Amino acid sequence: MDNFWAQVLEFAETTTHRVGEQLLQYFGNVQATRKADGSLVTEADRWSDTEIKAAIAKKFPDHAVLTEESQHIVPGSDWFWAIDPLDGTTNFTRGVPIWGIVLGLFYKGTPVFGYVHFPPLNQSFHGFWDASGELNLTPGAFLNHQPIHSSLENPSQNHFFSLCARSTFILKPGFPCKIRMLGVASYNFLAVASGTALGGVEATPKIWDLAGVYPIIQAAGASWIHLSSEPLFPLKAGEDYGQRSLPTLVVSRPELVPIFEPWVEALRS
Known part of the structure; x- marks a missing residue:
């Protein structure tokens, strides 16, 4: 992994874990309001959104941002991040411990890196994928830094x-x-x-x-x-x-x- 991708991974891990620690303090203790599309939003969603955007601006000042809570227009730049600052807001507000923070890094309109952290579960997924081959990026998928692969089994009532x-x-x-x-x-x-x-x-x-x-x-x-x-x-x-x-x-x-x-x-x- 070259220096740029090592920085990307370190940034995503550090930022989502820091934000996740604070979100755990909000977990099950905030009230939600309903947005125009019917989905829920809380002060925790908005705080997380602001924190992650600020972190991206500091670490990668030439990267744009697309985010659920504040920026819906796709940027024109080659590099930009897509943020879901709190995926699973209904679970979050009701005390169900499955919710997370989702980051995706785009290159020329297609995501090439993803990092998803689920604080209550202590699970963090990340992966690299560039179908174009333009970035010479080694593909890989990981859970808590251990390689993962989808199942090769056949469907049954035990799956x-x-x-x-x-x-x-x-x-x-x-x-x-x-x-x-x-x-x-x-x-x-x-x-x-x-x-x-x-x-x-x-x-x-x-x-x-x-x-x-x-x-x-x-x-x-x-x-x-x-x-x-x-x-x-x-x-x-x-x-x-x-x-x-x-x-x-x-x-x-x-x-x-x-x-x-x-x-x-x-x-x-």
Whole structure:
């Protein structure tokens, strides 16, 4: 790992762990308000957003930022970060210990590095992935610095598949796995990367839910299926992604795509 990527990893780890320590003080002790899109936000979300943006500006002053709480327009610069300062706000406010901080670093509109920290679980995922080969970046996916890979097993009623609240329509007889609903988009997908689940689907995630997870999923060997007619990446500079839902299916290996894809066909747009 060259010096730049070592700095990126160290920065992401140091920043999310520092912010996470403070968020643990808020955990279960804050009131949420409802945003225009129906999602929840707290003072903890806003504090985390401000802290992470300030940290990026100090460490990488030439990097722009795309963030859930304050900046929805895709920057025109080659390098920018996408931030979800608190993924799983409903869990956070209700005292459910699955929530995290999501960072994704983009190069020319596509995420090439992701770091996701879940403070209550003491779990931190990170990964590198550059399909273009332009950055000469060695791919890898890690949980607490240990390499991870998606499962190579076949579906059964002893394997998990994760849903979001808006994809419960797939709950029908014959579904090939046990269903779980964790309440956090990033964790749903990272469970596939680590081999915990064989698949997961999110009906209405936003770009900051997905950006940090995408490189980890790819490097872990899982398959990412964007359930929309337009390509997901590269993002288009100058466009507003604030209200844009990006329905996504992730499965542990390509051979499982035709097994699970028909169950989520209704999410295609």
